[in-house]
Amino acid sequence: xxxxxxxxxxxxxxxxxxxxxxxxxxxxxxxxxxxxxxxxxxxxxxxxxxxxxxxxxxxxxxxxxxxxxxxxxxxxxxxxxxxxxxxxxxxxxxxxxxxxxxxxxxxxxxxxxxxxxxxxxxxxxxxxxxxxxxxxxxxxxxxxxxxxxxxxxxxxxxxxxxxxxxxxxxxxxxxxxxxxxxxxxxxxxxxxxxxxxxxxxxxxxxxxxxxxxxxxxxxxxxxxxxxxxxxxxxxxxxxxxxxxxxxxxxxxxxxxxxxxxxxxxxxxxxxxxxxxxxxxxxxxxxxxxxxxxxxxxxxxxxxxxxxxxxxxxxxxxxxxxxxxxxxxxxxxxxxxxxxxxxxxxxxxxxxxxxxxxxxxxx
Ligand SMILES: Nc1nc2c(ncn2[C@@H]2O[C@H](COP(=O)(O)OP(=O)(O)OP(=O)(O)O)[C@@H](O)[C@H]2O)c(=O)[nH]1
Ligand SMILES: [Zn+2]
Numbered sequence: 001x002x003x004x005x006x007x008x009x010x011x012x013x014x015x016x017x018x019x020x021x022x023x024x025x026x027x028x029x030x031x032x033x034x035x036x037x038x039x040x041x042x043x044x045x046x047x048x049x050x051x052x053x054x055x056x057x058x059x060x061x062x063x064x065x066x067x068x069x070x071x072x073x074x075x076x077x078x079x080x081x082x083x084x085x086x087x088x089x090x091x092x093x094x095x096x097x098x099x100x101x102x103x104x105x106x107x108x109x110x111x112x113x114x115x116x117x118x119x120x121x122x123x124x125x126x127x128x129x130x131x132x133x134x135x136x137x138x139x140x141x142x143x144x145x146x147x148x149x150x151x152x153x154x155x156x157x158x159x160x161x162x163x164x165x166x167x168x169x170x171x172x173x174x175x176x177x178x179x180x181x182x183x184x185x186x187x188x189x190x191x192x193x194x195x196x197x198x199x200x201x202x203x204x205x206x207x208x209x210x211x212x213x214x215x216x217x218x219x220x221x222x223x224x225x226x227x228x229x230x231x232x233x234x235x236x237x238x239x240x241x242x243x244x245x246x247x248x249x250x251x252x253x254x255x256x257x258x259x260x261x262x263x264x265x266x267x268x269x270x271x272x273x274x275x276x277x278x279x280x281x282x283x284x285x286x287x288x289x290x291x292x293x294x295x296x297x298x299x300x301x302x303x304x305x306x307x308x309x310x311x312x313x314x315x316x317x318x319x320x321x322x323x324x325x326x327x328x329x330x331x332x333x334x335x336x337x338x339x340x341x342x343x344x345x346x347x348x349x350x351x352x353x354x355x356x357x358x359x360x361x362x
Contacts, residue, residue, distance in 0.1 A: 077114035104267035125208030146274025
């Protein structure tokens with residue numbers, strides 16, 4: 001009997017003349033980009049599954065007729081697509097990503113922490129009250145740009161302020177590339193106003209401080225009260241207490257939502273181009289300063305200061321750009337230092353092992 005390979009090819013790449021309900025992997029966000037990385041035989045032998053949750057010692061994966069907890073794979077994060085090799089687990093291949101969101105790990109550990117992969121849209125959530133902070137929004141937008149994810153600023157609790165226009169206008173100054181939506185996160189508004197980014201097969205994430213309405217938005221998209229507090233399936237009790245709480249939820253008939261815990265400050269690392277995209281105008285101006293290493297303080301021929309004097313650039317914004325760049329540069333440098341230290345350590349270990357080895361053979 002000929003094998004049916006139709007499930008390999010996502011609906012988007014097929015003609016509308018062959019309607020069929022989406023398979024589980026399509027509902028999970030399987031796309032031509034991923035399909036193009038594997039052969040039909042691989043598709044059968046090592047079915048693609050998506051990591052919906054990372055536990056400390058395990059990955060929860062879903063696919064077509066797959067719902068399993070598997071041992072961890074290196075450098076794998078929530079949202080990754082994995083070709084599940086049941087015979088040789090270590091050979092399970094992680095597919096190339098469309099995007100990856102990362103940050104500097106909190107604490108003294110300077111490593112990069114992967115937050116999620118293959119996210120299409122980041123909703124950067126803030127409420128129209130004291131949580132509103134333009135610097136924080138810029139930081140999230142830089143992360144999104146760096147990750148190759150579309151950022152959308154969502155301002156919640158619009159019902160609690162008389163006029164949202166000022167908040168929206170301020171948020172709109174971040175970048176003309178970033179849409180701004182104001183809404184009441186409860187009720188129907190999110191489903192209507194966020195529809196264009198939440199089509200079936202799309203994966204979206206809500207990022208923002210605790211209490212701004214991320215869970216409320218997730219619930220509103222799913223038209224339920226439960227999704228944000230319920231994992232995709234009933235838990236099999238394995239490793240529940242060690243979960244990082246970053247989970248993908250499938251909205252029935254809709255998109256996939258990444259549920260993240262209220263993120264404390266996200267530290268930028270290896271995000272220089274993301275920052276430059278947010279501050280593209282300043283970045284372009286700086287290229288016209290007389291000195292390559294111009295700090296835009298009092299150097300002669302500084303195009304940035306000139307623009308400030310002309311009133312074209314807000315000096316406060318220049319200050320925010322400076323701060324983010326300094327933070328990023330510091331974190332990236334300490335990461336590089338750590339990596340070279342780890343590398344040197346690895347080399348030393350290998351040298352010792354080799355010496356021991358040859359001693360043993362003597
Ligand atoms: N009036 C009003 N209340 C809202 C709105 N959005 C959220 N809330 C309320 O704000 C509180 C916090 O909302 P959550 O959705 O739990 O916030 P969160 O961002 O998920 O918080 P963490 O889970 O701690 O990260 C809840 O009591 C919500 O009902 C809104 O647009 N308008
Ligand atoms: Zn300058």
